[in-house]
Amino acid sequence: MVADTLRGRFITLEGGEGVGKSTLQMALATRLRDMGIEVVTTREPGGTPLAERIRELALRPPEDDAWTPMAEALLMNAARSDHLDKLIRPALAKGQWVISDRFSDSTRVYQSVKGGVSQEILLQIEASVIAETRPDLTLVLDAPKAATDARRTGRGAATDAFESRPDAFHEAVRSAFQALAQTDPGRCHLIDAGETAEQVAEAAWREIEPLLSAQRASAP
Numbered sequence: 001m002v003a004d005t006l007r008g009r010f011i012t013l014e015g016g017e018g019v020g021k022s023t024l025q026m027a028l029a030t031r032l033r034d035m036g037i038e039v040v041t042t043r044e045p046g047g048t049p050l051a052e053r054i055r056e057l058a059l060r061p062p063e064d065d066a067w068t069p070m071a072e073a074l075l076m077n078a079a080r081s082d083h084l085d086k087l088i089r090p091a092l093a094k095g096q097w098v099i100s101d102r103f104s105d106s107t108r109v110y111q112s113v114k115g116g117v118s119q120e121i122l123l124q125i126e127a128s129v130i131a132e133t134r135p136d137l138t139l140v141l142d143a144p145k146a147a148t149d150a151r152r153t154g155r156g157a158a159t160d161a162f163e164s165r166p167d168a169f170h171e172a173v174r175s176a177f178q179a180l181a182q183t184d185p186g187r188c189h190l191i192d193a194g195e196t197a198e199q200v201a202e203a204a205w206r207e208i209e210p211l212l213s214a215q216r217a218s219a220p
C-alpha cells in the first residue's frame with residue numbers, strides 16, 4: 001500500500017443527470033491546478049479505453065433489448081475495475097489528485113433504484129472491486145428536477161437509456177443520493193446544486209480545503 005504522505009486525494013462527484021457534475025469538475029480542477037497540484041479528471045462509467053467501450057455497451061443497448069439488472073451492475077463494476085487499475089490507482093500513487101464524475105455511489109443508487117439486485121450484493125461487489133481505494137471526499141450535487149430539466153434541455157445532448165426515464169425515477173435517484181449522504185457524513189457532503197455555478201464551486205471548495213491542509217500537514 002502506498003504511504004498516505006505520497007498519495008494524492010481522490011474526490012468523486014455524484015448526483016442526478018444534468019445536475020452540474022462536469023461543470024464543477026472543471027472548476028475544481030482549474031483551481032487545484034492553479035495551486036500547482038496535478039489533477040486527473042475522469043468519469044464513470046469510462047475513464048480508460050476499455051471502460052469507455054463498456055460505457056457504450058451499458059448505456060446504449062439496442063432499442064429492443066435491455067441489460068438484466070445484474071448484468072448492468074457487473075458491467076459498471078467491470079468498467080470500474082479497469083478504471084481503478086489503469087488510471088485511478090496509478091495517479092494517486094504518483095501523488096496526483098483524481099476527480100471522478102461519478103464512481104461507486106452511482107452504482108449503489110442507480111442499480112438499487114432500478115431494482116433486481118439487493119443492496120447487500122451490490123455492496124459485496126463494490127468491496128471486491130474498489131478494495132482500499134475509497135474516495136477521500138464525495139460531493140453529492142442535489143437540486144430539484146425542474147432545475148436540472150432546464151439544464152438538460154439547454155445542453156442539447158443526446159439522451160441515453162438512463163436519461164429518457166420518467167420523472168419518478170429521477171426523484172427516486174435524488175432521494176437515494178440524499179439518503180446516502182446522510183449515512184456516510186464523514187465522506188459525503190451534500191451540495192445545493194440549484195445555486196449558480198460559481199456558488200456551487202465555492203461550496204464545494206469549502207469541503208476540499210480540509211484535504212489541502214491534511215496534505216500540507218503530512219508533507220515531509
Ligand SMILES: Nc1ncnc2c1ncn2[C@@H]1O[C@H](COP(=O)(O)OP(=O)(O)O)[C@@H](O)[C@H]1O
Nearest residue numbers: 017018019020021022023151155195196197200
Ligand atoms: N450551477 C449551474 N447553474 C446553471 N446551469 C448549470 C450549472 N451547472 C451546470 N450548468 C449547466 O447545466 C448543464 C448540465 O451541466 P453538467 O455539468 O454537464 O451536468 P452533469 O455533468 O451533472 O450531467 C450544462 O449546460 C451546464 O453548463
Ligand SMILES: Cc1cn([C@H]2C[C@H](O)[C@@H](COP(=O)(O)OP(=O)(O)O)O2)c(=O)[nH]c1=O
Nearest residue numbers: 016017018044045076102103106107110162
Ligand atoms: C457510474 C454509473 C453510472 N450510471 C448511470 C447514471 C447515468 O444515468 C448514466 C450516465 O452517466 P453520466 O453520463 O455521468 O450522466 P450525466 O452526465 O447525464 O449525469 O450512467 C449507473 O447506472 N451506474 C453507475 O455505476
